[in-house]
Amino acid sequence: MSAITYEHIKTCKQSGARLGIVHTPHGSFETPIFMPVGTLATVKTMAPEELKQMNAQIILSNTYHLWLRPGSDIVKEAGGLHKFMNWDRPILTDSGGFQVFSLSALRNITEEGVEFRNHLSGEKLFLTPEKSMHVQNDLGPDIMMAFDECPPFPAEHSYMKASVERTSRWAERCLEAHARPQDQGLFGIVQGGEYADLRKQSAKDLVSLDFPGYAIGGLSVGEPKDIMNQVLEETTPLLPSDKPRYLMGVGSADSLIDGAIRGVDMFDCVLPTRIARNGTLMTSSGRLVVRNAKFARDFGPLDENCDCHVCKNYSRAYIRHLIKCNETLGLRLCSYHNLHFLLSLMEKVREAIRQDRLLDFREEFFEAYGFNKPNAKNF
Amino acid sequence: MSAITYEHIKTCKQSGARLGIVHTPHGSFETPIFMPVGTLATVKTMAPEELKQMNAQIILSNTYHLWLRPGSDIVKEAGGLHKFMNWDRPILTDSGGFQVFSLSALRNITEEGVEFRNHLSGEKLFLTPEKSMHVQNDLGPDIMMAFDECPPFPAEHSYMKASVERTSRWAERCLEAHARPQDQGLFGIVQGGEYADLRKQSAKDLVSLDFPGYAIGGLSVGEPKDIMNQVLEETTPLLPSDKPRYLMGVGSADSLIDGAIRGVDMFDCVLPTRIARNGTLMTSSGRLVVRNAKFARDFGPLDENCDCHVCKNYSRAYIRHLIKCNETLGLRLCSYHNLHFLLSLMEKVREAIRQDRLLDFREEFFEAYGFNKPNAKNF
Ligand SMILES: [Zn+2]
Ligand SMILES: [Zn+2]
Numbered sequence: 001m002s003a004i005t006y007e008h009i010k011t012c013k014q015s016g017a018r019l020g021i022v023h024t025p026h027g028s029f030e031t032p033i034f035m036p037v038g039t040l041a042t043v044k045t046m047a048p049e050e051l052k053q054m055n056a057q058i059i060l061s062n063t064y065h066l067w068l069r070p071g072s073d074i075v076k077e078a079g080g081l082h083k084f085m086n087w088d089r090p091i092l093t094d095s096g097g098f099q100v101f102s103l104s105a106l107r108n109i110t111e112e113g114v115e116f117r118n119h120l121s122g123e124k125l126f127l128t129p130e131k132s133m134h135v136q137n138d139l140g141p142d143i144m145m146a147f148d149e150c151p152p153f154p155a156e157h158s159y160m161k162a163s164v165e166r167t168s169r170w171a172e173r174c175l176e177a178h179a180r181p182q183d184q185g186l187f188g189i190v191q192g193g194e195y196a197d198l199r200k201q202s203a204k205d206l207v208s209l210d211f212p213g214y215a216i217g218g219l220s221v222g223e224p225k226d227i228m229n230q231v232l233e234e235t236t237p238l239l240p241s242d243k244p245r246y247l248m249g250v251g252s253a254d255s256l257i258d259g260a261i262r263g264v265d266m267f268d269c270v271l272p273t274r275i276a277r278n279g280t281l282m283t284s285s286g287r288l289v290v291r292n293a294k295f296a297r298d299f300g301p302l303d304e305n306c307d308c309h310v311c312k313n314y315s316r317a318y319i320r321h322l323i324k325c326n327e328t329l330g331l332r333l334c335s336y337h338n339l340h341f342l343l344s345l346m347e348k349v350r351e352a353i354r355q356d357r358l359l360d361f362r363e364e365f366f367e368a369y370g371f372n373k374p375n376a377k378n379f
Numbered sequence: 380m381s382a383i384t385y386e387h388i389k390t391c392k393q394s395g396a397r398l399g400i401v402h403t404p405h406g407s408f409e410t411p412i413f414m415p416v417g418t419l420a421t422v423k424t425m426a427p428e429e430l431k432q433m434n435a436q437i438i439l440s441n442t443y444h445l446w447l448r449p450g451s452d453i454v455k456e457a458g459g460l461h462k463f464m465n466w467d468r469p470i471l472t473d474s475g476g477f478q479v480f481s482l483s484a485l486r487n488i489t490e491e492g493v494e495f496r497n498h499l500s501g502e503k504l505f506l507t508p509e510k511s512m513h514v515q516n517d518l519g520p521d522i523m524m525a526f527d528e529c530p531p532f533p534a535e536h537s538y539m540k541a542s543v544e545r546t547s548r549w550a551e552r553c554l555e556a557h558a559r560p561q562d563q564g565l566f567g568i569v570q571g572g573e574y575a576d577l578r579k580q581s582a583k584d585l586v587s588l589d590f591p592g593y594a595i596g597g598l599s600v601g602e603p604k605d606i607m608n609q610v611l612e613e614t615t616p617l618l619p620s621d622k623p624r625y626l627m628g629v630g631s632a633d634s635l636i637d638g639a640i641r642g643v644d645m646f647d648c649v650l651p652t653r654i655a656r657n658g659t660l661m662t663s664s665g666r667l668v669v670r671n672a673k674f675a676r677d678f679g680p681l682d683e684n685c686d687c688h689v690c691k692n693y694s695r696a697y698i699r700h701l702i703k704c705n706e707t708l709g710l711r712l713c714s715y716h717n718l719h720f721l722l723s724l725m726e727k728v729r730e731a732i733r734q735d736r737l738l739d740f741r742e743e744f745f746e747a748y749g750f751n752k753p754n755a756k757n758f
Contacts, residue, residue: 041700045707070675070700078678078696086692296449299457313465317457321420321449328424328707 002212004143004185006031006244006265015358017260019350022058022213022244024090024142025183026082029057031244031265032349034256034342035092037273039065041075041085044273045328045335048087053309054340055347058090058142060268063135064099064127068118072138080140092143092268094248095132095174095189098217101150109149111166129170133177133186141184145215146174148189153221160193161201167191168205175209187213187246194227196234203238214239215246216264220255229258236263253282253345254371257362260349267346272338277331279323282341286370290334295320308340381591383522383564385410385623385644394737396639398729401437401592401623403469403521404562405461408436410623410644411728413635413721414471416652418444420454420464423652424707424714427466432688433719434726437469437521439647442514443478443506447497451517459519471522471647473627474511474553474568477596480529488528490545508549512556512565520563524594525553527568532600539572540580546570547584554588566592566625573606575613582617593618594625595643599634608637615642632661632724633750636741639728646725651717656710658702661720665749669713674699687719 009019020031036043036051039062043051051059061081066072078084081091097114100107104116113128132147148167151160171188178186188206192198206214216235219228232247239245244265250256251269259267272282279291283303290302301311302319310319310333322330345365352361366372388398399410415422415430418441422430430438445454457463460470476493479486483495492507511526527546530539550567557565567585571577585593595614598607611626618624623644629635630648638646651661658670662682669681680690681698689698689712701709724744731740745751 040704040706041697042706042708047708047711069704070696074676074696074700077676078694084694084697086697297453297456315457315463317449317453318420318463318465321453325419325448327419327421328710329421329426331707332426 002185003181003183004212004244006213006242008242010353012353012358013356014360015261015353015362016263017349017353017358018263018265019353020244020265022090022265024058024185026088026090026142029090030350032256032260032346032353033057033266034251034346035060035266035268036339037062037268037270038085039270040069041066041081043335043339044277045332046273046339048085050336051087051339052089054336054343056089056339056343058092059087060092060094061085061139061141062096062099063093063132063139064096064103066093066139067096067135068120072135076138076140082140090143091141092246093136093139093141093145095145095147096127096135097132097148098150098249100127111169113147129173130177133174133179137179137184140180143213144178144184144186146171146186146188146211148191148217150218150221151191151193153193153218153223155193157195157198160191160195160198164191164198164202164205168202171206171209171211175211185212187211187215189215189217189248190235190239191218193218194223194231199231199235200238203235207238207240211243213244213246215248217248219247220249220269225255225258228255229262232259232262232264251342253342253369254366256342256345257349257358257365260353261358261362272342273335276334276338279320279330279334281334282338285368290316290320291323292320302334302337303341306337306341306344308337308344310337310340381564382560382562383591383623385592385621387621389732391732391737392735393739394640394732394741395642396728396732396737397642397644398732399623399644401469401644403437403564405467405469405521408469409729411635411639411725411732412436412645413630413725414439414645414647415718415722416441416647416649417464418649419448420445420460422714422718423656424711425652425718427464429715430466430718431468433715433722435468435718435722437471438466439471439473440464440518440520441475441478442472442511442518443475443482445472445518446475446514447499451514455517455519461519469522470520471625472515472518472520472524474524474526475506475514476511476527477529477628479506490548492526508552509556512553512558516558516563519559522592523557523563523565525550525565525567525590527570527596529597529600530570530572532572532597532602534572536574536577539570539574539577543570543577543581543584547581550585550588550590554590564591566590566594568594568596568627569614569618570597572597573602573610578610578614579617582614586617586619590622592623592625594627596627598626599628599648604634604637607634608641611638611641611643630721632721632748633745635721635724636728636737636744639732640737640741651721652714655713655717658699658709658713660713661717663747665747669695669699670702671699681713681716682720685716685720685723687716687723689716689719
């Protein structure tokens with residue numbers, strides 16, 4: 001029996017989106033779901049009890065960053081990531097691959113793995129499928145990711161084909177190196193860029209390896225939204241219906257809904273906390289930049305349709321004041337609201353699936369948010 | 380009837396320290412008490428609900444800073460500081476005087492008031508007793524402070540005498556300008572530096588004006604601890620026993636205890652939050668710098684004798700990791716523990732007064748903390 005199992009509840013008759021429950025050693029979470037990102041074993045500015053208060057059911061953390069600081073040996077000695085960071089619900093870690101490819105200017109890819117420079121110290125490091133598994137086994141998340149190559153967008157077909165094939169060989173090595181399959185579920189990552197044939201090849205290779213879940217990688221890397229949606233339409237049907245599907249690095253409200261409609265169950269992104277630190281909010285009527293002078297005397301909540309702790313207790317004027325003064329509480333309140341917004345959006349998505357009306361919900365949400373306007377902002 | 384009243388509960392038979400309750404329009408607080416400082420309408424890194432969780436009964440905010448940002452008109456329009464910052468317990472504001480004298484390099488003191496430069500924009504500003512009252516009436520704290528001159532330490536006797544006399548004249552103007560005596564209590568500030576005759580003169584002047592409470596200013600400005608204690612011993616007996624006494628800007632554990640022994644009821648200081656942002660903690664066995672490498676694998680709490688939320692849930696190793704990575708949660712956890720430490724220390728001081736054993740408690744605490752060692756740190 002795998003550490004991770006997917007329970008299908010129902011499919012939306014209108015959209016085809018899936019409602020489900022993923023069971024893990026640290027409890028279950030409902031899907032489709034958004035996972036807040038806690039890069040360095042902390043969701044930036046937030047405390048675990050706040051994440052629970054906003055009903056975060058699973059969070060993500062980054063293998064690469066924790067490997068460098070504090071070191072996976074220290075996390076292991078602490079009793080694993082859950083204990084180290086005081087979070088007893090499910091955790092997913094990525095493989096480190098994405099950071100190696102995006103943070104390190106100098107890297108050398110071989111069949112064995114990737115040589116690169118530590119983005120903090122410049123020191124030479126080597127990451128392989130085996131090393132990534134070892135680090136993730138030390139960290140101890142409920143869900144681990146296979147170590148994959150993350151090619152740039154766009155990439156030539158020939159480059160992408162070689163990359164997809166290497167990622168499949170690495171996936172096999174990951175499965176072999178994984179030391180704790182009984183209490184950590186390892187997900188494979190489908191690559192292939194915008195090439196339908198390569199997505200097909202990648203999915204076929206990985207499905208044959210029988211992972212307990214599958215991620216779709218290489219999207220949200222600069223490609224237009226319609227390409228992302230098209231790739232999802234071509235890819236999710238290739239994945240087994242009894243396993244969860246995770247679209248990596250996607251956190252704008254429109255993409256979460258469009259992803260769910262295309263059969264995706266799990267999403268993560270730093271977007272809500274990153275823009276919060278800038279005083280930018282997601283609200284039911286669109287983007288709001290609370291730094292703006294026009295909010296100096298606005299004593300209403302960030303979002304009048306939001307029932308989060310922040311909107312119930314603090315005004316735009318106060319939050320603007322905090323942000324203008326670089327006060328930490330301002331970042332906290334904005335981060336809290338934005339995370340709550342996406343978690344609550346996914347709750348609404350699940351409810352719409354239950355009621356077989358996700359396409360209607362999409363239309364209502366897009367209209368209110370402003371996604372239907374020409375040149376709409378992405379978040 | 381004054382907005383602020385002092386209820387005397389008992390006097391410690393061993394030390395002479397006072398146990399009391401101060402009643403305000405936003406509820407009561409027990410004395411002796413430590414007040415966390417929320418300079419810009421936020422106690423740095425903390426949320427109001429955390430301050431309540433650690434049982435903060437009253438907080439302080441700074442008139443000068445709020446006058447500049449967001450402006451007292453905005454706070455007034457929000458319904459006052461309590462509503463603006465979501466804090467429904469008592470608030471005390473200072474007069475702005477201390478910041479004018481400490482933050483502005485260029486200032487010109489006249490009988491009318493002080494001309495100085497805004498430390499942010501360089502713009503010329505003028506602060507007078509009337510202006511300070513006006514701003515504090517707009518902010519709406521339960522306790523306001525009279526606008527005083529804050530002379531440097533040391534200062535010549537002749538300079539200090541002139542300053543004390545001006546402060547008394549300003550105190551009278553403050554009382555006259557105060558527009559809301561029915562719901563805001565105005566405290567006078569006794570000055571006089573280390574000169575016993577001037578402290579006596581200042582206290583006599585202010586007591587004759589019949590303020591609902593008295594502060595002792597001009598201490599903790601660089602003078603040795605024994606001078607501070609001596610000034611307190613000479614000054615508190617000059618103050619009416621049916622009014623609260625507030626020692627401004629003092630927050631080291633030894634000074635809180637020594638101040639209480641000399642009849643002080645209220646204290647404030649940025650120390651616990653300022654050193655927290657550096658990863659420095661106050662613990663029952665003394666100062667702890669959690670950044671230090673020796674804590675990298677220390678999975679115990681910051682203070683094993685502390686029952687605060689942080690010590691119950693997080694390890695030194697995790698907090699060190701957060702501080703090393705500049706993660707906000709690290710600053711939050713350290714600030715929380717330090718504030719809890721001082722609030723809980725004052726709870727113990729009150730209990731020791733109740734049991735007539737504050738001198739014994741002082742001895743035990745000083746010994747455990749390390750204050751009895753030669754060259755002991757101040758916090
Ligand atoms: Zn909200
Ligand atoms: Zn503690």
